[in-house]
């Protein structure tokens with residue numbers, strides 16, 4: 184068991200195309216964001232386990248002895264991650280006082296932590312005393328993969344703390360990543376965490392959180408996208424709350440109810456992702472960029488209509504699309520929809536005045552709006568001095584008031 188304080192981080196993501204369809208085995212294209220979730224873990228000897236989640240105003244602490252039931256409830260092999268059974272989830276719910284069917288932010292975060300902590304500790308038959316602090320730059324529950332970044336950080340930190348994977352040493356002012364097989368293990372455990380939060384996740388979000396960059400995800404296969412141009416994307420948060428778990432379940436119900444109506448729409452979304460990939464490659468190759476951007480814009484419009492048809496749109500997102508269309512810009516929801524965030528594609532030559540006017544219009548509607556940098560690196564371990572000064576100060580302040 185390592186005795187150091189560790190700081191890990193993982194990026195959020197933007198799904199360009201394929202959300203929801205990817206849950207049903209279709210292709211999705213996703214890129215990591217420069218917004219990250221940070222987790223600080225310190226092992227201690229006070230016989231307690233504490234988890235502090237300031238983004239969701241939650242700080243819980245248990246006597247390790249009270250958590251002993253985890254070792255009898257969860258019989259997991261750390262090298263072979265498996266999903267929590269219904270019986271295990273029921274026991275975790277009972278312990279944490281979470282009624283069945285509760286999908287609020289706090290309940291899902293606690294269930295995810297308890298399962299990963301119990302399952303990753305189960306092989307060593309020990310429940311280490313620790314303090315964990317998780318803080319994120321990502322809005323929670325807005326379609327930017329905060330749940331996956333949370334699960335990836337927890338998996339990486341817990342696996343490193345109990346020495347199931349190596350504890351690489353970052354250089355002064357540096358960050359370091361794990362070996363490929365260790366990243367695979369982190370990703371698999373994070374997927375189990377996502378299952379507790381999403382119900383039936385595709386795995387695309389935790390893959391981006393683990394590996395970063397741009398990737399194509401298809402039926403569990405992760406393929407890095409090497410031929411994509413530097414995309415300019417305006418990200419807008421409508422601030423309308425929603426739950427991925429509820430929206431994913433809604434699409435499944437619709438598909439079961441109308442398989443021959445919804446099935447073809449999911450196939451069409453799959454085709455949109457593939458066409459988008461080809462068009463991005465054409466831009467990199469320098470083929471008629473103007474025309475290619477026009478294709479990307481049309482794909483965004485078609486997909487936004489499809490997402491409305493499968494029931495994951497929202498009037499706040501319709502207003503976002505209309506507001507940007509007034510400036511000849513094209514937008515779609517990103518992530519689970521139902522509110523949350525939308526993306527607007529900017530062309531390389533979209534003028535600053537158009538961007539500013541669009542942002543102003545969206546701000547006036549009460550939305551947050553900013554131009555993003557995409558392509559943040561995957562899950563990483565930080566030396567404290569490598570953190571940006573504002574992040575470092577915030578973690579210190581939050582640690583001091585624990």
Ligand SMILES: Nc1ncnc2c1ncn2[C@@H]1O[C@H](COP(=O)(O)OP(=O)(O)O)[C@@H](O)[C@H]1O
Pocket residue numbers: 220236237238239287288289290291292293317318319322323324325326327328329330331333380381425426427428518519
């Ligand atoms: N920083 C965080 N602290 C605690 N819990 C978090 C944090 N970020 C995400 N979560 C968990 O993830 C859930 C949000 O996941 P989800 O509905 O999939 O939205 P998204 O992944 O788009 O942000 C929250 O309800 C919470 O349980």
Ligand SMILES: C[C@@](O)(CCOP(=O)(O)O)CC(=O)O
Pocket residue numbers: 201202203204205206325326327328329330381383384385386387388427431517518519520
């Ligand atoms: C709707 C979905 O495709 C993406 C969900 O993303 P988010 O949780 O809204 O960031 C679900 C999934 O792929 O697991």
Ligand SMILES: [Mg+2]
Pocket residue numbers: 328329330331381388427
């Ligand atoms: Mg999520």
